[in-house]
Amino acid sequence: MLSFEPIAADFHIELIDPISLPHTEVDTIWEEKKEPHHFDAPFVHCLNYDTHSLTGCLLPYRYLFAQQQGLSIPIRPVTLCGITRHGDQILLGKRSPNVTQHPGAWECVPSGSLDRADFLAALTQELYEEAHLTPTSLTPFALVNESPMLHLLCHLTVGTSTLPSATAEYTAFHWLAPSQSPPPGPLVPLTKLIIV
Structure with missing residues (x-):
């Protein structure tokens, strides 16, 4: 079951040099199964964390892709989840x-x-790219362990309730009030934990 682990408002990330991982099988899976829309961008792999900080390193996406294809590889990707209000x-x-x-x-x-230590800047950039919005405030508040993923949750506030136009990531947007049921259709498990 997914659960929230509260973190400090001054939570920060420190990146160290990449760890050594086997790469032959990873490279083979990448070359054989990648799709044209996949790109080998870096992501933050969590090495350890507590309520005040996370230590990690950058790894190429191909390691996560190989893990998703079934290769047993000890990586723990860090993802961002913004709760925009x-x-x-x-x-x-x-x-x-x-x-x-x-x-x-x-x-x-x-x-x-997450592809850098400055997760606040990364989340601000994601919000603009995905919804053409800019936050007026942004605060980290929890980690959620969904093995192998570790989700970093932040509250964001925006100054408008205008619905964004569709983007490459999202075909539609919806402002959900506390008294409303979610829109019809499936919910991403982490979102379900947050809003239900």
């Missing part, structure tokens, strides 16, 4: 049918893999 409403986005994970499901916006 305007007043008491939470912004949800319906994932594009072209995304790798949870196509067509509703999720909190923004979300994505």
